[in-house]
Amino acid sequence: MQLPIPSQFTATEAEAPTAGITLIELSGQLDAHTAPDFERFLEERVRNEKKAKLILDFSALGYISSAGLGVLMGLIEEVRAQSGDMKLIKVPEKIYHVLDLLGFPIVFEVLPNLDDALVSFSKVK
Amino acid sequence: MISKGEHILYHEKIRIPATLEELHHVYSWAEAHLRQSGIAESKRFDIMLALSEAVTNAIRHGCHGSHGDFVDIEVTITDHAVNIRVHDCGTGFEPEKLPDPTTDENIYVPSGRGVFLIKSLADDVRFDFSDNGTTVSVKFAL
Numbered sequence: 274m275q276l277p278i279p280s281q282f283t284a285t286e287a288e289a290p291t292a293g294i295t296l297i298e299l300s301g302q303l304d305a306h307t308a309p310d311f312e313r314f315l316e317e318r319v320r321n322e323k324k325a326k327l328i329l330d331f332s333a334l335g336y337i338s339s340a341g342l343g344v345l346m347g348l349i350e351e352v353r354a355q356s357g358d359m360k361l362i363k364v365p366e367k368i369y370h371v372l373d374l375l376g377f378p379i380v381f382e383v384l385p386n387l388d389d390a391l392v393s394f395s396k397v398k
Numbered sequence: 399m400i401s402k403g404e405h406i407l408y409h410e411k412i413r414i415p416a417t418l419e420e421l422h423h424v425y426s427w428a429e430a431h432l433r434q435s436g437i438a439e440s441k442r443f444d445i446m447l448a449l450s451e452a453v454t455n456a457i458r459h460g461c462h463g464s465h466g467d468f469v470d471i472e473v474t475i476t477d478h479a480v481n482i483r484v485h486d487c488g489t490g491f492e493p494e495k496l497p498d499p500t501t502d503e504n505i506y507v508p509s510g511r512g513v514f515l516i517k518s519l520a521d522d523v524r525f526d527f528s529d530n531g532t533t534v535s536v537k538f539a540l
Contacts, residue, residue: 302422302425304418304421304422304450304454305418305421305450305454305457305458306418306419306421306422336425336443336446336447336450338447338450338451338454338512339451339509339511339512339515340454340509342511343508343509343511344508346505346506346507346508347508349506350506367439367440367443367444371447371515374515374518374519375499375500375511375514375515376499376500376505379505380505380506
């Protein structure tokens with residue numbers, strides 16, 4: 274059977290909206306195959322570059338499986354230990370439903386847009 | 399899992415090598431048929447997610463990521479439901495003993511959400527364990 278060309282996942286560090294805050298834009302399909310690349314991408318920023326205040330833009334993310342969500346959960350405590358946090362913005366409704374089923378909104382702040390995330394970070398002492 | 403009186407609109411089985419690189423091919427194959435069958439986008443999303451979790455578990459835990467093994471996937475679309483069956487050669491597990499990943503003690507654990515997610519999204523989930531391997535059957539009512 275001739276199969277279609279598979280789609281891709283990308284994580285891109287966008288221009289910093291505010292000093293000390295890192296905006297990461299996700300797109301494509303984040304699953305068990307692409308999650309290890311995403312994990313390395315985040316670890317590079319958190320562990321090597323010591324970027325701990327992260328905003329993840331989900332607006333172009335078509336799909337996320339439990340493996341992709343596990344990457345976020347696996348790093349959140351490390352980020353907070355560095356006085357940082359991970360905030361999720363522009364989460365499509367269908368993906369929010371999955372986050373909600375798994376209890377992620379208890380752990381992660383899920384916000385409508387970038388401005389809300391920046392305000393939220395500014396309130397942290 | 400197909401009830402009496404249901405009319406089969408589409409049925410196909412594929413066999414894939416037990417590697418995670420195959421996941422995107424499975425999505426393309428299944429998504430095309432779900433779309434052609436006129437299934438709404440929100441329902442397609444849930445079906446694809448459950449399929450992804452089931453195939454990932456088959457590759458990782460059933461076949462232990464072993465090259466040379468295969469995973470069999472069967473999709474049947476009727477006028478009432480979408481039925482998915484994923485078969486691997488593994489010895490199986492005890493679904494009732496899997497921890498709830500949403501509890502306080504488990505929520506920070508990076509893994510262990512796949513079966514919970516399948517059960518949460520689907521209308522019916524069955525696990526069959528035999529000498530031939532493990533089969534997960536997932537049903538989404540339309």
